[in-house]
Amino acid sequence: MFGLPWKGRIALVFLIGLAACQPQSANCPTCGDRTPIDAGVTIDASVGPTTPDAGIGACGPSNPCDGDLICAEGDCVECADDRHCEGQICSQNRCVQGCRGDADCTDPDLPVCVNVGPEGGTCGECETDNQCRVRSPGTVCREAVCVVPCRNGACDEGVCLDDVCVPCIADGDCDRGQICTENACAEGCREDDRCVDGQICLEGQCTPGCRGDNNCDPGEICVEFGCVAGDCRIDDHCPEGQVCGANRCGNPCGQDADCGEGSICEGGGCQLGCRDDAACGRGQICERNECLLGCRAHGDCGAGEICIELGCRRGCLNDDQCSGDELCINNDCRQGCRDDDNCRGGQICVEETCVRQCRFDDSCGDGSICNIEPGQDLGICEAGCREDEHCGRNAHCGDDGQCAPGCRRDAGCGAQEVCLEETCVPRCDDNNGFRCPRGSVCDREAAACVDCLDDRHCGEPLQCDADRRRCVFTCEVDRDCPGGALCRGGRCVSCNDGAQCPPGLRCDADSGCVECIEDAHCEGAAVCDPVRRTCVTEGRFGLCHPGAALSGCNNTNRRCQEGLVCLRVNSWGTIQNLCMQRCEVQADCPRGFICSDDQICVPFSSQQTLSCDSYVELGTECNNSTRCGLDWVADDAICSGYGRYSDPPRCSWFCGSDTDCPAGHGCEDPPPVNNNDPAPRCTPLP
Known part of the structure; x- marks a missing residue:
């Protein structure tokens, strides 16, 4: 609704009526043999299309038109009536976008022909409020667009303008990094204060940069709106006897030999740096006159690592370096194939992956269909769908022919479930005494188990979203939301x-x-931490690691990922050294964590109290919940024998919504098994 300004979303096309001539009329003395097409409109039936000569409207039996044009009234034109325009209407002898009735509007988002006159109309969302109520409950029709009306001068989302809710009327109504343009928030800026920390407004866009040295880290200065390593701009900024070269103070020099080991001569001054790899330590290479962690050849890396794009990472060069039946494919050991011999019976090798052969869609599993090439008896199972039934429980077939999460109707759910807001949830009614699993409550009107009906059903700091009946974080600005979420x-x-x-x-x-x-989103040898979704050095301990059974971070930060600190944390009565993340607001924490009163990010679930121990064990194989605690001591985690963590059972925890789960996980409500309806729990996303 708010992707474009509401007043500009439909451009009305006004057409001018067709100029008509009658057979044998005074207006058509040289038209020749004509065949009537519509009342008042004639064309020359004896000639083909032409290209009109500029300024000369002469066409006829001896002077046919070129291309797709037709001869009408002695002129070469695109059309004489709508039948000459596929998917368009004819106006002033030209094919243009428009409509004569609703049947001409084939776009499901613009199904109504509005402002219809002699020259035609245009396709829009609506012509009456009732059409909007059917398409999008709670909206009204304004200028052929369904919009949200203001309620008592206020809006649940956006601001009120002319009794209609719009995204914005001023820049302050938009998030930082955005400005208000034609009542819509768009990326851009006018002043630095509209940008996030570390960015400035340059040429209307928020760009990483600086206005002064105070915007840069220690050891950096601001040069041409960018922070660079250095401590000077001119010689006067340096101690007596030193000069400023390449923004660093150093002893005067004419060549590298004038400087000590580990230094080079830049800009007439000695600076720390290198000219080649030999000047750097083990595991480093010289890039842009700096010694950086990296490699030039596979031999520069440790066991099980290879050198890719100047960085060491785990990988392989040949199949011999892989275990079991894995193959070395694209420098990674994984299950795959090079030819059909690597696959089991009934499978063939397609793009280094073993796929099943088939004759019918039913032969393929959920989320797959049988693709048979013309002239072939057998096809292969490929990811995709033709209808919702191909996607299994709690999923549907999207417009792109791929399965997407969420149901459309009760038939897409289990026998004891209903489809509520595109999610399969347990049914509650007279038959089961309106009972619901742990962590949910019965909405009797919908006969469905939901997160909440009011704030009493949500744990701090969540509140109940009455419209969606879910426990959510409330906010005023983006920094109130964890995991990079938006307010x-x-x-x-x-x-x-x-x-x-x-x-x-x-x-x-x-x-x-x-x-x-x-x-792949990280540079060099850095990897993406799956929890915090930030680029870090491989091999260091992440958030909530390590625990008591692991080698601790020893009160130093060197073993922790960048941005984490080693803290002594009381975890269920046990004092542990853990790599933790300090915070001031919720936005400092990743998804599945909140900023505690101690100003550190801690695991969070609205359904139970969590510790770093249970978080570390998430996904660990188990045979009972006792084994889901660090050092095999029972804590708040559970051993899940249901849903995506059922084969084999793995450690998880209860949840009320996706907000309770870390990155890469969602709150899954498993289907009932043997008359037992399990509570929702955090499991990997499909």
């Missing part, structure tokens, strides 16, 4: 695309605006 309408929600994120961040639809989603 919209007073609720923390994820992003839809990268355009909503500040420059340098990516949209993770399961969390929010983050630095990375996969290793």
Whole structure:
């Protein structure tokens, strides 16, 4: 609704009536043999299309038109009536977008022909309020667009303008990094204060940069709106006897030999740096006159690592370096194939993956269909769908022919479930005494188990979203939301695309605006931490690690990932050294964590109290809940024998919504098994 300004979403096309001539009329003395097409409109039936000569309207039996044009009234034109325009209407002898009736409007988002006159009309969303109530409950029709009306001068989302809710009327109504343009929030800025920390407004866009040295880290200065390593700009900024070269103070020099070991001569001054790899330590290479962690050849890396793009990472060069039946494919050991011999019976090798052969869609599992090439008897199972039934429980077939999460109707759920807001939830009615699993409450009107009916059903700091009947974080601004989520309408929600994120961040639809989603988004040898969705050095301990049974961080930060500190934490009565993340607001914490009173990010669930111990064990194989605690001591985690963590059972915890689960996980409500309806729990996303 708010992707474009509401007044500009439909451009009405006004057409001018067709100029008509009658057979044998005074207006058509040289038309020749004509065949009537419509009342008052004639064309020359004896000639083909032409290209009109500029300024000369002469066509006829001896002078046919070129291309797809037709001869009408002695002129070469595109059309004489609508039948000459596929998917368009004819106006002034030209084919243009428009409509004569609703049947001409084939776009499901613009199904109504509005402002119809002699020259035609245009396709819009609506012509009456009732059409909007059917398409989008709670909206009204304004200028052929369904919009949300103001209620008592206020809006649940956006601001009120002319009795209609719009995203904004001023820049302050938009998030930082956005400005208000034609009542819509768009990426951009007018002043630095509209940008996030570390960015300035340059040429209307928020860009990483600085206005002064105070915007830079220690050891950096601001040069041409960017922070660079250095401590000077001119010689006067340096101690007596030193000069400023390449923004650093150093002893005067004419060549590298004038400087000590580990230094080079730059700009007439000695600076720390290198000219080649030999000047750097073990595991380092010389890049841009700096010694950096990296490699030139596979031999520069440790066991089980290879050198890719100047960085060491785990990988392989040949199959011999892989275990079991894994193959070395694209420098990674994984299950795959090079030819059909690597696959089991009934499978063939397609793009290094074993796929099942088939004759019918039913031969393939959920989320797959049988693709048979013309002239072939057998096809292969490929990811995709033709109808909802191909996608299994709690999923549907999207417009792109791929299965997407969420149901459309009760038939897409289990026998004891209903489809509520595109999610399969347990049914509650007279037959089961309106009972619901732990962590949910019965909405008797919908006969469905929901997160909440009011705030009493939600744990701190969540509140009940009465419209969606879910426990959510409430917010006023983005920094109130963890995991990069955005504040919209007073609720923390994820992003839809990268355009909503500040420059340098990516949209993770399961969390929010983050630095990375996969290793490929990081530079050099850095990897993407799956918890915090940030680029870090491989091999260091992450958030909530390590625990008592692991080698601790020893009161130093060197063993922790960048951005984490080693703290002594009381975890269920046990004092442990853990790598933790300090915080001031919720936005400092990743998804599945909140900022505690001690100003550190801690695991969070609205359904139970969590510790770092249970978080560390998430996904560990188990045979009872006792084994889901660190050092095999029972804590608040559970051993899940249901849903995606059922084969084999793995440690998890209860949840009320996706907000209770860390990145890469969602709150799954498993289907009933043997008359037992399990409570929702955190499991990996499909």
